[in-house]
Amino acid sequence: MECLIIDKKMNYDGSQISSLWAYNLADIQEDSIIAFRGGCDVKIEHMIDLEDKKQGDMIFSTDMVHFIIEHFDSTDLKLVYARQRLFTAIVKEILSEYRNDIIRQGDDLFVDDKKLTVSIASTSAVSQKIHFGINVIHDFYGSFEDLGLGNNDVAGVMEKIAKRYYNEFTDIEKDLRKSRPLDVI
Amino acid sequence: MECLIIDKKMNYDGSQISSLWAYNLADIQEDSIIAFRGGCDVKIEHMIDLEDKKQGDMIFSTDMVHFIIEHFDSTDLKLVYARQRLFTAIVKEILSEYRNDIIRQGDDLFVDDKKLTVSIASTSAVSQKIHFGINVIHDFYGSFEDLGLGNNDVAGVMEKIAKRYYNEFTDIEKDLRKSRPLDVI
Amino acid sequence: MECLIIDKKMNYDGSQISSLWAYNLADIQEDSIIAFRGGCDVKIEHMIDLEDKKQGDMIFSTDMVHFIIEHFDSTDLKLVYARQRLFTAIVKEILSEYRNDIIRQGDDLFVDDKKLTVSIASTSAVSQKIHFGINVIHDFYGSFEDLGLGNNDVAGVMEKIAKRYYNEFTDIEKDLRKSRPLDVI
Amino acid sequence: MECLIIDKKMNYDGSQISSLWAYNLADIQEDSIIAFRGGCDVKIEHMIDLEDKKQGDMIFSTDMVHFIIEHFDSTDLKLVYARQRLFTAIVKEILSEYRNDIIRQGDDLFVDDKKLTVSIASTSAVSQKIHFGINVIHDFYGSFEDLGLGNNDVAGVMEKIAKRYYNEFTDIEKDLRKSRPLDVI
């Protein structure tokens, strides 16, 4: 697995959730997690979650940190959703170092009853992908500001989250290579 | 999915990790999470983790809460390991209400540098299973005592954890039934 | 699994075979079987069966009962085809209560050498789907009329078929959760 | 797929459900359905269905026709159970030519409220298997006798059932090779 932190700002417009975006962007030919900072403005044709689409929800933020995860080991929807929830729990673990009253509900994090994050997961015929975004600042929703995190902290937290998922994945791959199959009653 | 809390004490000896234990115990014919309280003494022939087996590790505790999870939707090792890590994160989230300095490393939880939990996951040809145990009291390892949890709190926490996983699983199953497949670049 | 019977008339134009139609229609976030009555006029761009497409076959009927089944547990073509054949056999079992000389050939039913039904099954990257339609009346093909079923019987038969599949599926899910893996010679 | 009808009598003792029995018996290196006639006496260690095992059920009959199906295309429990139900429906279709009031409940057939058949399905790490047995004569349970089928009819019906499943499977394999993937809403 490759972990890439992009220094320059980039907006998330929904096209980054497409399979093979990592290869197109940076010739990455491994499973990957890519982190970057920038606005978020998802066009309707890139909306993966039909609930958002039906409700005509805008997914809009001027400043977020984004994580794009891609796995090629299967195209099993259940696996990508379990990974998305695990990633959400990891983000919560890291952000809880800054405020310990963050609430996780499924793939959403909340602070002061305000939604802090957006996320989606799905598959194509060739890969699984996850997008996860956290507001850096926001007038209405929760953001890093609410956690007491300033502009200078963003890059550090972003990298910490990406590396923690990278390490978790690597560790899982090792663990499953030392377990015997189960007996059966 | 079925969530079963067993009232009477039962020891975990490693046989409960076998596939179809839930059916044998309680005629359960759904995916399930079963929680109970009792000692832990895993016989060498039931050890699933070869690392423990090689090291001749004893897995022994006089008083634990145990969770046994079984899924029949696939026999994919990667899926059961992702679910095991997610479960571990859920346990941490709940225990963090009692002490907010619990550390998660993969499928282990630590408090005051003491290991609080044991866990294993694997598959047979018919199902995936996870065992997760938390010490209630322990002379050497971490335990509920270190979290300030007394004997009367055990049943409540045990039930809360089991129900949280049940809810998470139910929620995931719903979420994956409203997501479009990905575009491809 | 959810079983939905739609009261008002709706035409089948081929778009209903798309993945996630059930969510779009009725916010259904489970596997589902949906039954409704209406005409059938499949546009060429919605034709899934290339044989029909090559032959320029019109799939047209003014009055049918339709069943739309969606499963999210895998995207295995072999599984959706086995389920389609099982569904066809279920329909035959129920219609045989009205005339006992109905013939099943694969996914087609015949009465008096006239084709009574149309069906197709396929997968996308996120779900498996089956469409199955039975003529209520038809000038040329077989229909409920040939079985002695009148306008007032239609709703009852439609519901009976949908519920029978629902029960069969539920029963299978239970049965597979009590079977040991096989020995090997 | 290979369809083998064995002329000489053979008893079913539960060992025939093991994977690779067909290869061991007759060097068959294809998916297969094998039919034979003989008694049925399943030893407890060969019981696959834990419900039978728990209830200490004897599975005993002096004269049955047996069908043993093996597929190597996947080890998906859901697929082998869908195939088992489809096979049961096929048997009912053929036996209904002799009496039209046979009832199917899941993988069981009944006549005059008497159980006519036994069946089990499961997987190993290398194949899926189904056993299906129908009583030829029986003092207590339903049998071919109740359908008006005499000793001379047995071989013919046995062969007809085996060939019908062979044809159904062959036909499915063809059908799934002409269907486009689904659109998505």
Next chain:
Amino acid sequence: MECLIIDKKMNYDGSQISSLWAYNLADIQEDSIIAFRGGCDVKIEHMIDLEDKKQGDMIFSTDMVHFIIEHFDSTDLKLVYARQRLFTAIVKEILSEYRNDIIRQGDDLFVDDKKLTVSIASTSAVSQKIHFGINVIHDFYGSFEDLGLGNNDVAGVMEKIAKRYYNEFTDIEKDLRKSRPLDVI
């Protein structure tokens, strides 16, 4: 599996890599390998390999032999890539009868440091496909000419390769139906 050798010339423009092309062309409803001779001019919208697409590579040749392989047994990317490499090795084995210094690097063959072949593999939601082309003549790249193969040899070599893959596949399917599952330490 079906092995079809097409006598008349046909160009490869990239559309032949689409799933179900074999059915559309020749009503083939089995897994298949189809061989034909003709030019190669892949339009950018049919390029499957993003590396070619990014580099604006032309895939152009006036005279090639082409092999189109389609399997419906799963949509596993890893399986189709293992098969593509095995096919490449088979081609090398046959061409090595003409010159024994052909080099294989992954899915490419080289002679005199000149690339002799093009290949791509991928999946849709319904099938796996492989395209493999070998230059018959070429001004710049390697070709049959470099192997000492003349115009009259082309049809024979083309047929030999297609049949060898057909036989290899058939042989594998048999071998996997006589192997016991593994023990575990």
Next chain:
Amino acid sequence: MECLIIDKKMNYDGSQISSLWAYNLADIQEDSIIAFRGGCDVKIEHMIDLEDKKQGDMIFSTDMVHFIIEHFDSTDLKLVYARQRLFTAIVKEILSEYRNDIIRQGDDLFVDDKKLTVSIASTSAVSQKIHFGINVIHDFYGSFEDLGLGNNDVAGVMEKIAKRYYNEFTDIEKDLRKSRPLDVI
């Protein structure tokens, strides 16, 4: 993937084909290819190929090079067999540098009409494994001697083969992460 060359001699008795042998031997927690030199004497209870078992075949040699491959990415029989054939082709490619008239038939290599190799592949519930052995010397079967390879060449060839498979696997994993899904006709 890890590539391990063992310096000291070790016999192959069939137990090495068990899943997790690599972890037990050397704490390897990756997919792996392990090469070593030693005798071969497979006990009947470790025979995976039922053909050998039925024929009471001895698999015996006093001096071989052995390769043990383990993959954890799926338990698909078709994938491990495709990989076994690809590995056989790789071995042939390397040995052909010493004699260019080696014949491959499926998973066997022959020289002067004498069998040079033994191989088996299978799966457990947790991994896929391949064993491949080549005679170094043999009175009756083909061996390195027939290729003009002496005692001093053995280690070098053994390492070359193991590394070539390692490189092929690594290269495949990269290639499949840059291919778009297929269009469909």
